Amino acid sequence: MGSAHDPQTTTVVLGSASPARFRVLTGAGLRPTVVVSDVDEDALLDELAGAPHAQIVTRLAEAKADAVVETVVAAAGAAAADSVILTCDSMLLFDGELAGKPHTAEVAVARWRRMRGDTGHLITGHCVRRIRDGVVVGSAGGSESTAISFSDAPDHVIEAYAATGEPLEVAGAFTLDGLGGWLIDGIDGDPSSVLGISLPLVRRLLADVGVEVTELWTA
Template identity: 30%
Template sequence: MDEGNSRLIILASGSPRRRELLSLLGLTFEVVTSEADESTPPEWTPERIVRSLALRKAEAVAADSNQRNAVIVGSDTIVVLDGLVLGKPVDKQDSRATLNVLQGRSHQVYTGVACIGLPEGRILVNHRVTTVTMRALSPEEIEAYVATGEPADKAGSYAIQGLGSTLVEKIDGCYFNVVGLPLSLLSGMLSELGIQVLDRQGE
């Protein structure tokens, strides 16, 4: 095995969805939850928010791992409607309000990805944008979906990989980006750091 593909991947996220997605690539990885500050100035663009927070998360984990032959992967996802960033809901009422403004309209999902190669410290940062169109929803449908508890910790108050799939009419762009980790983008970034995803299959 070459030196690049012997590198450990460390996912700087406690998200079970990102962990599940990364496992689809057949890569050996560890999960280390980042405790990075996720606050951002209100004037930042969506691109700057996701790219900066993805890097901030990766850097926080890299600080404790800089003696290892590893690639740290950080990621951040936000939902944007008419330029307004919609974060994770604070409660059920917030989920209802978010779904009410999203229903029947199109919005954008931004996910930033940052990779830090250690010990050399090479940094790669990129992002993807996917447009999601949600079908028109009745108040009863919104209430029933909120009652499932699924929206609780999701940006935009829905999970496209779960029951939230029934709310989505169509998407334009990468599906995995909406879930929280654009795999094609990540694969290309890992390749730049010497980890060839397809070469590892069957090892």
């Protein structure tokens, strides 16, 4: 499905409110439009209970993609001549359990006390949908897992980190490109995936729907 279309006619839509994902894509030469999905993640997680971990995060990304496609097509209809929708969902696998955003400082502190000095795996599910003339003509999905080595941070450091608010609304209660970077001793895998969107995986998924990533680069 190789294409020779003008890259200026292809719209990239990021279905996420994550500033980190937006920065990764813009830093990598894309100029995405942001359309935030409206998905009941908790209800979907209940439905997926017991499924393989990678399948859970990928299914969450697919649900977000479905919602964003509906929004884009409803707004533009056939005017959505050639678009690619990119959505992701990240969760931390630690001690056999998946964890998302802690939401409160108390939960973040409790998680960090369990994780410190140990290793977890951040799993990010990805979905790509290609739209032409208001119709989905290609879909691809997959996940990326990266090992995270957490520092053996003392209680007062963990509490100070939680008090900043940064870890409350990020998967796994940490960031790599913010204050949390001080508390990560190392990673084994794709760095961009830890920031929320794996560039190598997105490149492969784009190819699966007939889009070469170089066609989406902006000057």
